[in-house]
Amino acid sequence: xxxxxxxxxxxxxxxxxxxxxxxxxxxxxxxxxxxxxxxxxxxxxxxxxxxxxxxxxxxxxxxxxxxxxxxxxxxxxxxxxxxxxxxxxxxxxxxxxxxxxxxxxxxxxxxxxxxxxxxxxxxxxxxxxxxxxxxxxxxxxxxxxxxxxxxxxx
Amino acid sequence: xxxxxxxxxxxxxxxxxxxxxxxxxxxxxxxxxxxxxxxxxxxxxxxxxxxxxxxxxxxxxxxxxxxxxxxxxxxxxxxxxxxxxxxxxxxxxxxxxxxxxxxxxxxxxxxxxxxxxxxxxxxxxxxxxxxxxxxxxxxxxxxxxxxxxxxxxxxxxxxxxxxxxxxxxxxxxxxxxxxxxxxxxxxxxxxxxxxxxxxxxxxxxxxxxxxxxxxxxxxxxxxxxxxxxxxxxxxxxxxxxxxxxxxxxxxxxxxxxxxxxxxxxxxxxxxxxxxxxxxxxxxxxxxxxxxxxxxxxxxxxxxxxxxxxxxxxxxxxxxxxxxxxxxxxxxxxxxxxxxxxxx
Amino acid sequence: xxxxxxxxxxxxxxxxxxxxxxxxxxxxxxxxxxxxxxxxxxxxxxxxxxxxxxxxxxxxxxxxxxxxxxxxxxxxxxxxxxxxxxxxxxxxxxxxxxxxxxxxxxxxxxxxxxxx
Numbered sequence: 001x002x003x004x005x006x007x008x009x010x011x012x013x014x015x016x017x018x019x020x021x022x023x024x025x026x027x028x029x030x031x032x033x034x035x036x037x038x039x040x041x042x043x044x045x046x047x048x049x050x051x052x053x054x055x056x057x058x059x060x061x062x063x064x065x066x067x068x069x070x071x072x073x074x075x076x077x078x079x080x081x082x083x084x085x086x087x088x089x090x091x092x093x094x095x096x097x098x099x100x101x102x103x104x105x106x107x108x109x110x111x112x113x114x115x116x117x118x119x120x121x122x123x124x125x126x127x128x129x130x131x132x133x134x135x136x137x138x139x140x141x142x143x144x145x146x147x148x149x150x151x152x153x154x
Numbered sequence: 155x156x157x158x159x160x161x162x163x164x165x166x167x168x169x170x171x172x173x174x175x176x177x178x179x180x181x182x183x184x185x186x187x188x189x190x191x192x193x194x195x196x197x198x199x200x201x202x203x204x205x206x207x208x209x210x211x212x213x214x215x216x217x218x219x220x221x222x223x224x225x226x227x228x229x230x231x232x233x234x235x236x237x238x239x240x241x242x243x244x245x246x247x248x249x250x251x252x253x254x255x256x257x258x259x260x261x262x263x264x265x266x267x268x269x270x271x272x273x274x275x276x277x278x279x280x281x282x283x284x285x286x287x288x289x290x291x292x293x294x295x296x297x298x299x300x301x302x303x304x305x306x307x308x309x310x311x312x313x314x315x316x317x318x319x320x321x322x323x324x325x326x327x328x329x330x331x332x333x334x335x336x337x338x339x340x341x342x343x344x345x346x347x348x349x350x351x352x353x354x355x356x357x358x359x360x361x362x363x364x365x366x367x368x369x370x371x372x373x374x375x376x377x378x379x380x381x382x383x384x385x386x387x388x389x390x391x392x393x394x395x396x397x398x399x400x401x402x403x404x405x406x407x408x409x410x411x412x413x414x415x416x417x418x419x420x421x422x423x424x425x426x427x428x429x430x431x432x433x434x435x436x437x438x439x440x441x442x443x444x445x446x447x448x449x450x451x452x453x454x455x456x457x458x459x460x461x462x463x464x465x466x467x468x469x470x471x472x473x474x475x476x477x478x479x480x481x482x483x484x485x486x487x488x489x490x491x492x493x494x495x496x497x
Numbered sequence: 498x499x500x501x502x503x504x505x506x507x508x509x510x511x512x513x514x515x516x517x518x519x520x521x522x523x524x525x526x527x528x529x530x531x532x533x534x535x536x537x538x539x540x541x542x543x544x545x546x547x548x549x550x551x552x553x554x555x556x557x558x559x560x561x562x563x564x565x566x567x568x569x570x571x572x573x574x575x576x577x578x579x580x581x582x583x584x585x586x587x588x589x590x591x592x593x594x595x596x597x598x599x600x601x602x603x604x605x606x607x608x609x610x611x612x613x
Contacts, residue, residue: 014352020407021353021361024399026317028519033314037515038508041559045507046500049554053499066557066566070594073558078601081310082609090312091429095514097312098525099532100507100558105598106312112602113611114308117208124606128599131311134530135560136595140587142534143567146541148583151575203610299611309611313525314518355522 033094040089040096048073048100070101077102081109107131161283164377166344173282174336174492175329177228178445181219183298183324186434186442188427191419194446195325196223202298202324209299210244213326216438217242217253217295220326224291228330235259236287239277241270242295242437243322244304245470249295259291267466268363268392269346270294271327271441272485276343278331279487283340288333295326296436305356305471316357319431320394323423327441329449335492338452342488344374348468350481356474359435360397360420363465363482367393368404370463370484375410378488382412386457389448391440391464391484392420394433419443440464448489458491499553506548506555529560536564566590 051072055065080086086106090097097103108128115127129136159170180195187198197219204215217240225232238259240250247263254261266273274292281287299309301322307313331340346366353362367390375381382388393401398418405412419440420433444462451457463486474480514528523531536559539545545565548556556562567587574586588595 011352017351017365018353020403021351021358021364021400024396024403025358025361026396028317030516030519033515033519034512038512041511042504042508042555045555045558046504048507048558049500049503052554052557062553067590067593069554069557070566070591071597074594074597075601078598078605082605084310084612086312087310091314093312093511094314095518095525095528096508096511098529099511099514099560101560101563101594102558103312104529104560104563105594105601106310107308108598109602109605110308110310110312110611112606113310113609114303116606117210120606124603128602131307131526132598134526135533135563138530139533139537139560139564139567139591142537143540143564144571144583144587146537146568147571147575147586150541150572151583 036093037096040093041100044096044100044102073101074105077105078109081106082113104132104135163342165373166342166377167276167280168342169279169283169340171283171333172339172341172492173279173331173333175338175340175449175489176332176334176336177224177330178449179220179224179227179328180442180446181216181223181326182442183216185298185321185427185430186323186325186423189422189424190426191423191443191447194450195442209297209303210248213242213244213249213295213297213300214253216297216324216326217249217293218256220293220295220328221253221257221291224293224328224330230289230330232257232259234289235291237262237278237281237290238293239264239274239290240293241265241274243267243301266464266483266485267468268296268435268437268439269464269466269483269485270437271444272391272462272464272487275329275331275340275487276345276485279340279343282331282333285333290331291328292331293326293328294437294441296322296324296438298322298324301436315429315431317432318358318360318394318396320359320392320420320433320435321424321430322436323434323439323442325438325442327438327445329445337492338449339490339492340487341490342374342378344370344377344486346370346484346486348481348483350479352479354474354477354479356469356480358396359392359467359480360394360432361400362467362480363484364393364397364400364404366482367397367401367463367465367484368408370486371401371405372408372410374461374486382410382415385415385459385461385488387448387451387460388412388416389440389443389460389462390416390418391466392433392435393418393465394420394431394435396432397465422447452489452491455491460489462487462489502552503555506552507558510555510559510561532559532561533564536561537568540565540568563591
């Protein structure tokens with residue numbers, strides 16, 4: 001243990017402690033996490049495929065069917081979030097629940113449910129996109145820049 | 155009359171007038187009620203929202219009930235309190251101050267993150283020992299939902315716990331300290347120093363706080379000339395399974411072997427309860443263990459000396475987002491059974 | 498057959514994200530941002546379009562598909578109406594999803610409270 005009279009310890013002492021501490025920190029169960037993320041993420045995508053197939057079989061073109069498919073998946077996720085089920089899917093599957101569009105929808109609904117306590121305008125209204133916001137921001141920034149480059153270099 | 159009583163031993167505080175804990179109360183939430191400590195709680199509330207609209211209000215109900223039950227157990231009225239010291243985890247310690255608005259007692263709000271329960275007890279015991287108060291009350295609370303939304307994410311968000319994550323304890327615990335003779339006395343306190351070893355990951359509270367706990371424990375043993383086996387039980391606040399393993403290691407490197415008397419409240423609180431990571435955390439974690447398990451075992455004469463070391467991670471959601479490391483603190487109080495005192 | 502491919506490709510994308518979370522210690526929010534940007538960039542070089550032809554929902558449902566859809570909408574409108582299309586097209590494919598999410602989130606917030 002270093003000199004306890006200093007609040008901030010020097011980098012050497014901190015590095016030494018962090019080596020000691022990291023030996024006690026359990027490694028994340030990587031194989032288990034990868035398998036559950038793969039399985040649950042895959043299942044969500046397969047469900048999405050079912051919805052997509054339904055819209056295509058009812059006469060839409062593939063392109064036309066994309067937006068309604070996303071809407072249905074988002075609606076499903078909203079219901080699962082309202083009933084606390086998506087939280088548990090996330091606990092179990094990690095990125096398998098976070099990365100599909102259903103995880104994106106979950107962040108919006110979860111934030112809305114949580115922040116309504118601070119009012120429907122400054123709470124729910126203002127904070128609904130507290131986690132989903134960055135996804136939209138960087139999606140638009142990168143999407144528009146990439147498309148601009150491609151459009152200009154036709 | 156000159157005061158010749160020695161109140162300071164090394165860097166620790168000794169209470170020669172033997173302030174007594176005459177009553178405790180422990181009000182716990184539903185998850186805590188599933189753990190092994192539940193049999194020592196006064197009350198397990200099945201609805202963690204306590205019928206309230208917001209988790210912040212629910213937390214206040216826990217604290218309010220803890221105060222009422224403690225006073226009832228002590229046979230006192232709120233007016234009898236000379237001082238009330240309270241703390242919690244929420245910004246501006248609103249649980250403590252809003253609850254105190256309903257209690258007609260002089261009030262001090264304290265913040266020591268999850269170390270607050272022992273910090274409050276040390277302050278009240280000091281005041282009672284010094285004669286500034288005849289009867290004082292120390293109370294702390296925490297609430298899973300309230301803490302989660304302040305420090306982390308919305309409750310219903312899909313989030314996978316890390317292998318080092320801890321779960322905030324819902325509940326409140328209070329202790330009534332009196333200058334009169336009581337069953338359990340507070341004999342010493344060792345006030346912690348803030349130590350920052352550069353841990354930045356808020357999922358690693360145990361590793362962030364363990365150095366502070368090691369420092370406080372080491373100083374306590376040096377100041378008092380005791381060894382861990384002097385105590386029947388040494389309990390840390392909420393280091394969790396990982397933090398307490400680091401604590402044992404750090405002390406061993408300085409020649410102190412904690413041995414079998416040492417347990418961690420965080421690890422005990424949710425032993426065998428699924429979905430709670432490496433253990434409980436929060437102000438209520440040490441408070442429920444101290445007022446429940448330890449106090450009641452002492453009343454039953456199952457143990458006669460205990461050392462409680464509550465640990466706090468002094469971060470805010472802003473500091474970790476700004477990439478700052480997490481300073482830790484740990485405060486210790488030594489408790490002893492007073493033989494022959496009426497319970 | 499396209500169910501199986503959607504399952505395998507979608508699952509693989511999620512497993513890659515999990516790998517970044519556990520090994521590089523990224524926050525889920527950071528990984529979501531990374532994937533949405535990666536989807537847009539891959540869209541720009543035409544690769545994501547081919548992945549969608551192969552895996553359909555397996556590539557559309559992950560957030561990388563969301564980034565691709567933004568890029569694709571912007572490009573499509575730009576080709577149709579010129580420069581301003583880059584902006585008016587950004588939410589061509591994704592706007593509906595965001596509208597549904599906002600409306601349902603608001604409705605659910607009124608009737609349901611967090612429990613977990």
